[in-house]
Amino acid sequence: MDTEKCRILLRVIAAGSLSAAAQTLGYTPSGVTRAVNALEREFGFPVLTRSSQGIDVTPNGQRMLPIIREFVRRGDSVRELGLQIQGLEVGELMIGAYYSVAANWLPDIIRSFQAIYPQIRIHILEGDNKQLYGLLNEQKVDCCIISRREYQGEWIFLQYDELVVWLPEDHRLAQGKVYPLAALTEEKFIEPLPGGDTDVAHVLQREGVTRNIQFTALDNYTTYRMVEAGLGVSINNRLMTASWKGKVKILPMDPPRYIELGIAIPSLAEASPAMKRFVDYIRKWVQDRQPVTNTCGN
Structure with a gap:
């Protein structure tokens, strides 16, 4: 075989x-x-x-x-290491990523990474927490760049990302500096990615905040546009809207809340040489270009 x-x-x-x-x-x-x-x-x-x-x-x-996937992964590692010894960097990586990470980090990361390692091919699978951790457990991806959940493999911290509230520009609280989380019970809420084990659902459940879900959307940009249309308010991580322009007011929560972004990987020690190169590159890229305070409380 x-x-x-x-x-x-x-x-x-x-x-x-x-x-x-x-x-x-x-x-x-x-x-x-x-x-x-x-x-x-x-x-x-x-x-x-x-x-x-x-x-x-x-x-x-x-x-x-599962055995076939492991067999292919081991075979790739042998091939990559042999070529690396010859001075060649090759490989094929399957990367799962949060929507905001895939849109706002990975294009620049992959472009600059491939300028150094042009023979390493990278495939991206986007998804929510539930989907991506499922892919990890089924060994369908090499790693995921995602928010932290309980996981049997390794977790490599990258940065904190703030959860923010999306409001229509004419909302009664849009001119404030923060959005009091307790006010959410009075709002029409647009639920992003229902059933996807989202950070939004986690935080609101932990805070004991009841939301009046009027609409749901399977796409974060659709949610953003629904807020822009005045249909209600929503919550997402700040990175999600890094490059979006629209008539949406974005306010920090009061009290502030953060998610922990990082790399979930079965085992960095057992990863292929190409995967190790990519992980090292992501860590340096985030540290150099996305500086944030990493002492945030949750």
């Missing part, structure tokens, strides 16, 4: 079909089919079922997936 066939299988599962995987891999559909068939012969049982709607993973295939 070789890692390339396993990598093809994982890409087929992620893409949802053999033909879609072939496009992303630069293979012919028949080449992808031959690789998957060869792998199934080695296993002695099918790992996929095919239909006109796409593919599904068989129960036996589901049992094999």
